[in-house]
Amino acid sequence: LPYSIIQVFLLKFITLLTDFGLQDGYPGVMKGVIWGIAPEAQIADLTHFIHPHNVLEGALVLGRAAPYFPAGTIHTAVVDPGVGTQRRPIAAWLGNFYFVGPDNGLCSVLLERAQEWGEKVQIIHLDRPRYWLPEISSVFHGRDIFAPVAAHLANGVALAELGTPLNDPVYLHLPVPQPLDHGWQGEIINIDSFGNLSTNLERKHIPEPGKVNVLIAGEKINGLVRTFGDGQPGELVAIMDSSEHLSICLVNGNASQRLQSRVGDAVVVKF
């Protein structure tokens, strides 16, 4: 009993995802604000290296990471080129966890997934300044609005208490693979720090993994491998990555450098 009480009352998980980088101390400031309101919060950095203002990249990384956190985790995301304008600050319950951040599509991947799976979704326009810092700058809502709101959620304040219900959130248009004769045309949606090229092609686009051809940048890859060890060092391979997307990788190397690939480049699966 005491143990479960401690779990319920003391352990609240908050994540931070931003495009702030780690040079200037901004993510640290958000942690200070959170602990000032919710001293028991446990805070994890997802990443602060989203490319500046790249809301789509933020949405994809958040969509990949969020499901691995405990139920009830408060994901606080700030990629916010519209800070200080009319764009609305929001908080949301998305089936299994909270999102706190700007209403610019940053939660699109999580939101669409929750809706697709028929889970409960509740979105709130954050319009009650009593849950914010006393002074609000026009350039750092991560510190002044989103961190305090995340902390109040961690303290058990009800989502509906934080503002007004909202039914028209901004959606990002996520790139969708296009059907071809005997195949699909997808594209690169993320390049990780190893140079692996993650695409928007999923299992459903690849009926027979051993028999498809993958075409990228003038190269043809015959079939998918199950693991990097199934290829030779320096060989270009296609593989289902850790988020179950088709990924093009160079064994023990950097596919992005080898192919000079960029996000948005076409990747075709033929069968």
Added chain:
Amino acid sequence: LPYSIIQVFLLKFITLLTDFGLQDGYPGVMKGVIWGIAPEAQIADLTHFIHPHNVLEGALVLGRAAPYFPAGTIHTAVVDPGVGTQRRPIAAWLGNFYFVGPDNGLCSVLLERAQEWGEKVQIIHLDRPRYWLPEISSVFHGRDIFAPVAAHLANGVALAELGTPLNDPVYLHLPVPQPLDHGWQGEIINIDSFGNLSTNLERKHIPEPGKVNVLIAGEKINGLVRTFGDGQPGELVAIMDSSEHLSICLVNGNASQRLQSRVGDAVVVKF
């Protein structure tokens, strides 16, 4: 009551600011040392990307971040080109929080602010090795002296117990704006990872934000905007930043790259 006891006894916040980078594991080692002495400490990284040996930059980032942490937070800062020399290790109470680090001006911004506001200041020369690690290297006092001292503070050891009072701390000479006919000449004091150019000019130097001209690198900016959204993408704007300093920014872009600006470059306000 139990909740407040837990807060008081279990939750102690320590921050780390260094120029160590994140490649070599040094900040992690400091966390290990802290937890070995104060297992209940909650530790936040402010930044480890202060440019090597740039004490002024460290002092400015610390000055901006520290006020947002809970009262009593222990700010541990190590930008320490004089490590192993006669420069003194210090700990200090600066009005509302602790500072632990080298006596080289790294706490100047916090110290001058506390003095300006008439807050209690107490500075201690750390000269009692019983509060350090058993063996002291001549190159890593962050691990051997500052982390253990921060941990003992978190455990409730009184500041005065850690060493001898000190009344002549090293001050950094912070650049001060110079008055002009109908204006002020300031300078760039920080460039953040977005390329925004923060200056030492504050509200008191800008009587009518809508009417001043801001001169930088041969460009003239007419008036301040209240938010990035008041400018056009690609437009150079002047704005009060999140630490209430005048900042020159490129809307949805990088002002530092566009203007080829460096810390120390002149910025003039004319009215």
Added chain:
Amino acid sequence: LPYSIIQVFLLKFITLLTDFGLQDGYPGVMKGVIWGIAPEAQIADLTHFIHPHNVLEGALVLGRAAPYFPAGTIHTAVVDPGVGTQRRPIAAWLGNFYFVGPDNGLCSVLLERAQEWGEKVQIIHLDRPRYWLPEISSVFHGRDIFAPVAAHLANGVALAELGTPLNDPVYLHLPVPQPLDHGWQGEIINIDSFGNLSTNLERKHIPEPGKVNVLIAGEKINGLVRTFGDGQPGELVAIMDSSEHLSICLVNGNASQRLQSRVGDAVVVKF
């Protein structure tokens, strides 16, 4: 008594060392998985900037950092070019703390030190999927196997319970200094973010620190200094670094850039 109970039951320390970088959110995902199983775990990042697939570098950084953490800390390390192949996942007790990671030599420095000091060593092949995530990808065992295993250790699951004893771990061949007439030939084993060149030469190779000559890249350094302050700015000095290895440094500068040095380059001590 209550305090010690809290320490024993609530505070469990886990570190993460990887070559994932901080761009893609992978270390954050590992924290989510850990907290889902062991909500009371305290997690510190050692580094995520090991050069991709550089197992030796990972082993050296881990060997330097691990001893500074509290007894019982669970060091989780993932530099894993063989992920998804036949290489075994392991967990080990190495005298004073746990290691969790791939069986590719990543724990070699810790393992050899524990054996040299006659400490208890127990290595387990992780072959019980009930302690892993339900679904195992072939590319991200940090998330699917190592994070859950670390969390179960933090929860008090016995090491032996996690798999089958293993007696033939993979060892890395660490470079060993070679004796010369009146000296030793060592090599650079690590270059830190300040550009300091750490070597595999230790105190035992340097009988009289004030009288030896250190030869590197055509330069001759006369004697070791005790601290950076004993050299002039811009002077090349030799010094025992914070892990008690001979290190070549440029006072207030970057020795790696000045000497164009790389890991593996020869460093000679003559006496």
